[in-house]
Amino acid sequence: MALLTEEQTLIxxxxxxxxxxxxxxxxxxxxxxxxxxxxxxxxxxxxxxxMGWSGILVPQQHGGSNLGYLTxxxxxxxxxxxxxxxxxxxxxxxxxxxxLAAGNAAQQDSLLPGIASGSAIVTLALDESAQHSPRHxxxxxxxxxxxxxxxxxxxxxxxxxxxxxxxxxxxxxxxxGDVQGISLFLVAADAAGIVRTALPTIDSxxxxxxxxxxxxxxxxxxxxxxxxxxxxxxxxxDRACIGLATEMLGTASQGFDMTLDxxxxxxxxxxxxxxxxxxxxxxxxxxxxxxxxxxxxxxxxQAVDAGADTVPEMASLxxxxxxxxxxxxxxxxxxxxxxxxxxxxxxxxxxxxRARVLEASFGNRAYHRDRYARLKGF
Amino acid sequence: xxxxxxxxxxxWVADNLPQALVGAHIDMxxxxxxxxxxxxxxxxxxxxxxxxxxxxxxxxxxxxxxxLTDAEAKIVNRAIARAGSMNPIPYLSGxxxxxxxxxxxxxxxxxxxxxxxxxxxxxxxRWCLGLSEPNAGSDLASLTTSAELDEQGWxxxxxxxxxxxxxxxxxxxxxVRTDRNAAKRDGISxxxxxxxxxxxxxxxxxxxxxxxxxxxxxxxxxxxxxxxLLGKLNDGWSVVKRLLQHExxxxxxxxxxxxxxxxxxxxxxxxxxTGADGMLADADLRSRLADHLMDAAxxxxxxxxxxxxxxxxxxxxxxxxxxxxxxxxxxxxxxxELMVEIxxxxxxxxxxxxxxxxxARAVREWLGGKSMSIYGGSYEVQKNIISKxxxxxxxxxxxx
Numbered sequence: 001m002a003l004l005t006e007e008q009t010l011i012x013x014x015x016x017x018x019x020x021x022x023x024x025x026x027x028x029x030x031x032x033x034x035x036x037x038x039x040x041x042x043x044x045x046x047x048x049x050x051m052g053w054s055g056i057l058v059p060q061q062h063g064g065s066n067l068g069y070l071t072x073x074x075x076x077x078x079x080x081x082x083x084x085x086x087x088x089x090x091x092x093x094x095x096x097x098x099x100l101a102a103g104n105a106a107q108q109d110s111l112l113p114g115i116a117s118g119s120a121i122v123t124l125a126l127d128e129s130a131q132h133s134p135r136h137x138x139x140x141x142x143x144x145x146x147x148x149x150x151x152x153x154x155x156x157x158x159x160x161x162x163x164x165x166x167x168x169x170x171x172x173x174x175x176x177g178d179v180q181g182i183s184l185f186l187v188a189a190d191a192a193g194i195v196r197t198a199l200p201t202i203d204s205x206x207x208x209x210x211x212x213x214x215x216x217x218x219x220x221x222x223x224x225x226x227x228x229x230x231x232x233x234x235x236x237x238d239r240a241c242i243g244l245a246t247e248m249l250g251t252a253s254q255g256f257d258m259t260l261d262x263x264x265x266x267x268x269x270x271x272x273x274x275x276x277x278x279x280x281x282x283x284x285x286x287x288x289x290x291x292x293x294x295x296x297x298x299x300x301x302q303a304v305d306a307g308a309d310t311v312p313e314m315a316s317l318x319x320x321x322x323x324x325x326x327x328x329x330x331x332x333x334x335x336x337x338x339x340x341x342x343x344x345x346x347x348x349x350x351x352x353x354r355a356r357v358l359e360a361s362f363g364n365r366a367y368h369r370d371r372y373a374r375l376k377g378f
Numbered sequence: 379x380x381x382x383x384x385x386x387x388x389x390w391v392a393d394n395l396p397q398a399l400v401g402a403h404i405d406m407x408x409x410x411x412x413x414x415x416x417x418x419x420x421x422x423x424x425x426x427x428x429x430x431x432x433x434x435x436x437x438x439x440x441x442x443x444x445x446l447t448d449a450e451a452k453i454v455n456r457a458i459a460r461a462g463s464m465n466p467i468p469y470l471s472g473x474x475x476x477x478x479x480x481x482x483x484x485x486x487x488x489x490x491x492x493x494x495x496x497x498x499x500x501x502x503x504r505w506c507l508g509l510s511e512p513n514a515g516s517d518l519a520s521l522t523t524s525a526e527l528d529e530q531g532w533x534x535x536x537x538x539x540x541x542x543x544x545x546x547x548x549x550x551x552x553x554v555r556t557d558r559n560a561a562k563r564d565g566i567s568x569x570x571x572x573x574x575x576x577x578x579x580x581x582x583x584x585x586x587x588x589x590x591x592x593x594x595x596x597x598x599x600x601x602x603x604x605x606x607l608l609g610k611l612n613d614g615w616s617v618v619k620r621l622l623q624h625e626x627x628x629x630x631x632x633x634x635x636x637x638x639x640x641x642x643x644x645x646x647x648x649x650x651x652t653g654a655d656g657m658l659a660d661a662d663l664r665s666r667l668a669d670h671l672m673d674a675a676x677x678x679x680x681x682x683x684x685x686x687x688x689x690x691x692x693x694x695x696x697x698x699x700x701x702x703x704x705x706x707x708x709x710x711x712x713x714x715e716l717m718v719e720i721x722x723x724x725x726x727x728x729x730x731x732x733x734x735x736x737x738a739r740a741v742r743e744w745l746g747g748k749s750m751s752i753y754g755g756s757y758e759v760q761k762n763i764i765s766k767x768x769x770x771x772x773x774x775x776x777x778x
Contacts, residue, residue, distance in 0.1 A: 003690045260769060275772040280765030287764055288701045295679035321676050366665075373668040378643040378658045 015078040022047060023084040025347050031085055032204035032350075037161050039206025040086045042108050045118060054092040055116030057100065058375050062112035063095075069239065070301040073246040083354050085205050087121045089243055090159040095122030097239040098167045101234045102184055102224035111165065113185070122186075124236070125154040125166040125210055132363040134169065134233055137182050138140050139212065141170035148172075148185065150193075150212040160208025160359070161198050163189050168212070172227050176335070182230045184223035202353040238315035241249025241362050242300040247316035248358050249290075249297050252326040255333040255351050256290055259283070262337055279336065286332060289325040296321045313375045316368035322366045330355035383450060387457045388561040394426045406469045406543065406591065428500035433467030434475045437483065440500025441491055449689070468500035472543045474505040475500030476628035478551045478570075481621045485568075485609040494549070494570065508538035508552035509618065510596055515539075516759050518553075519562045520616065523597060525554035525569055532569055532602040534577070537594065540753065544593035545580040549572050551621075552597075557612050566614040568621075571602035572674060589743035625754050626699035642713060642749070643667060646720045663720070670712050675704040700760040700768070707750040707757060714744035 004012065023044050031041060048054060056072045058064020072093060079088065098117050099108050101123070114120025125300025128138055150170055157166070166187045174181030189196070193215035199207040224232050263274030263283060273279055300314040308314075330352040333343035341348045359365070396419035403410045409420040427433050428446060435451040444575075446454065468475040477497045482491055497503030514521040523536025534554060542549065550573050557565030567600055573580075577600030583592040609617040643658070646667060651659050658664040681728025684698050717740045718725035725740055727733035751757040765771045 003686060170778055260771075263771060272766075272772050277762070277765075280769075280771050281758070283762040283771060284761040284764035287769060288705060291698065292673075292676040292680050292705065295683045296676050297678045298683060299447055317672050317675055320672055369665055369668045369672070372672060373643075373664055374657070376641075376643055376668070376671060377656075378647060378652075378664060378667070 004070075004074075005363060007067070008074060011067075011071060012074040012078070012251065013077045015053075017045070018051070019078045019082045019084055020077045023079075023086075024082045025350060028083040028085055028204075029347070037152075037198045037206065039159060039162060039204075044084070045086045045088075045211055048086055048088055049118035049236075053088060054118050057093065057096040058112045058116040062108065063116040064112065069242065069304040070298075072243065073297065073301045076243055076247040077250035077253075080247035081254040083251065084352055087159045087162060088159070089122070090123045091115055091121045091163075093243040094124050094158075094236065094240045095120075095165075095167065098124060098184070098223065098236045101235050101239075102229075103186075106220070107186060107223065110262055114164075120165060121159055121163045122165040122167060123157060123159045123163040124240070125157045125160070125168045126233075127156045128152065128154060130155075131362070132169070132367055134182070134230065134237065135179060136176045137171055138176040139168065139170045141172045141183060141185060144216060144322070148217050148221070150185065150187070150215040150217065152212055154210045154212070156199065156361075157196075157208050157210050159206050160210055161206045165189060166194075167208065167223060169229065171235055179230055181227050182233065183226045184229045184233060185217060185221045186223050187212075187215065187221060191217065201357055201358040204353075234312065236360060238311050239304060241315040241319040241368070242297070242304055242363055244358060245293075245297050245315075245322040246301065248322045248355075249293055249325045251351060251354055251358065252322065252329040254289060255326075255329045255348075255355075256286055258348070259286070259333055259336050261327075282332065282336070286325075286329055289328065293318075293322045293325040313372060316363075316372040316375065319363065320365050320368045320372065323359050323368070326355045327359060327365075384453050384457070387454050388460075390430070391457045391461045394423070394430075395458070395461050395463055396422055399423055402463070404464055404466045404469065406472070407546070408466065408470065411710070415442040420466070423463070424470065424501050427465060427467060428502075431499070432465060433471070433501050434479060434495075434499040437495060437499055438481065441483075441495035442497075457678075467499070470501035470504060471498040472504040472547050473507045473551070474503065474549075477507065477621050478505050478623045480624045481617060482608065484620060485617055487605075489605065490570075497549075500512065503549055504543060506541050506544045506553060506593075506595075507604075507621075508541050508544070508550050510540045511537060512539050516756050518618070518738065519566065521553060521555060521566065523552070523554050523633055524558075525556055525567065525602070527604065530601065531604040532571075532607070534569070534571070534597040534600040534602060537596050539592075539594055540583070541593050541595040542591045544573065544595045545582055546591075549573060550578075550595070551608070552602075553614055556614075559764055560612060563615040565612055568608040568613055568614040568617040569602045570606040570608060571600060575600060577601060585746070587742045590746075593620075618741075622755060623699060626703045642716060642720075643671070645717065649720050649722070662717075667716060670709070670716055671764045673705075673712070674709045677702070677709050680705065691704035696767075700763045703754065704751075704757055704760045711747050714740070714747045718744050 027041065027044065052065055053075050054063030056067045061064045076089060092115055096112065099111055109121055111122060115122055126134060128136065139150060139154065141148045148319055150168065150169070154168065166189060168185045168187050169182055170185055171181050172183045193213045195211045196208045199209055201207050260283060262270060263279060266273045296318045300318040303311050303314045331349055333348045337346065337348055340346050397417035398415050399409070402416055409416055411417060431439055431442060432444055432454055434442060434443045435446040435454055436448060445732050455465055475498050482494060498505065500728055506567055510517060511521050511523060523534065523538060525532045525534045534552065538552065550571055552569050552571065554567055555565055556567040559565070577598050579596045580593045583590055583594060585592065646658055646663065650663065653659045681702060721737055721740060724733060724737045727737055727741060730738045755763070766773065
């Protein structure tokens, strides 16, 4: 781990102990088996809020601690390890980042305290098709006197059923694919004309399709300046990708630990299977990928905290490299565990399903590879 | 404090680096120039660095170093690089400054240190290493070159392979069998001997890339002084394990791609052209190039992280050296393959003439780079080290 302050070391230890004790993977399994649409246990979310995690990015004057992304990452990684499900990432990281990046004083005053206290769940409503592509935003934001009217559909909205507010990317001008003409709007989830439908996914977390039909909103709902919202949206997405990569690193690292443990205990042919060189070399390759993924994630978190101009490329780098590790690790987790790995009773399947959902969220490897190449000028 | 030191170093470099040397290509044999003025400048620069103790800056002053910390040594090397040159002494000392020296500092007697270290630190004595043999490559411990003690000292017989720079070195560190009856790792010792003697013959090895620094080295009643045994008798295996850790570290602590080299994506644009959007026209090449650049970035960020962590005292650097050796290899070999692919038929030339210097060099570097996954413990040996020493997996079942 990067060199941590005393406070960060404490937070990391606290998060590690709490997650294992109060929100382990068996808790996520229970959530799945409950078939709840909410996607999290309220008491687990409340405990996170009580520990101050929901306010880590929120400035002190709004009830947060303003400790930054590296600190947030220490927690997300532990949550990723046990597949702990909560609105922490979607609201306290992505939602808070959006308000901090684009919100005016009034918008920040009205929502940041709620994000910190857990009473508001603010999530980004962006994707409209099966592929992540911010430029292809088509949801219409038409002028309507002093305000706007939203028409269109968002899909795969994380915490979409539980959200109290959406940050909606919408088009005020141009057509899908244009760089210009996109704006962000802050919309209450209970606004007239919004219909949300739960999307059951392999991961059992809360994802929703959200339909906007003639949703009338005032000008004050505009987040940032009109029509040139893409750069600020990209900045929010960079932070989202870096946070998500941190959670993914935790998920994959736990898969690695489970696999390594199995290699040391499972016996076949009269020997511990980890003594077979073919398996030892695969473990070595996974370990190398894990260490390199960690380097990318930590550097990306530090880049955001430092306000470095490399944040966009670091975000795509982290998402891609951790994505590569998680993809391979989640497959190897099952393969190396053999028959038991395929059973629902064993946890490997939960990790595989989570892996694929997170890999696709906020752009898959192909998306970020392309973006990285663009940022590097080719 | 650091700023003050940095300023002093910068001033010293500005005052002492001969202008004639700036930008000159320096390699393991010195400066590649026929210009006498450049050659003289090179000699002067070496002598000045040596007098300053900066040839091996972290070594104690009494042995020719400057007693600097690793961080300070980095500042020195960076300042020299910024001024447009480099510290040639580690090159000139062969395996001295990077491998034999650090091991001597740990295992040597005070007399051995005083006798051998200053020559390495000044770049005046070049060292080679006799480790591998024709039948002892990845399985190094099965080596058979022997040493026996008589009244005048050690008598060596046998053959070493891949002794890099043996034909140009004054001294050699050699791994020999000193007890044939012991288990294979327990009968090995590490000796140091002079190369200029009748009992030693060297023959350069020609590689797929053409000429190479590698040699075969034959010992026929070659002599070493009795007190040139490094470490304890029959404990050479622990000496060499340490030595190889130093090797892995020296190979991996430097970034793979030099920052002065033209970025690969620019070479690709130049050779392959771009579409209307300014993006590389070949989409398949573009995505593989992006993957490669990201792997290279991940590798360099890992080096940076390990250095930071080591400074904070929370990781054992040697444990991670094997990861870095393999990722450095992956990155460098992939880069070389992409480079010749980008050049197309122009990346297939052997004799110069029809090809640019850049193209000819790319071909040689690609072929030469095949050695990276073989020397210094092969790719597979590194994976064994990771799985056993770092991950704690049990010993592989086949024992040789």
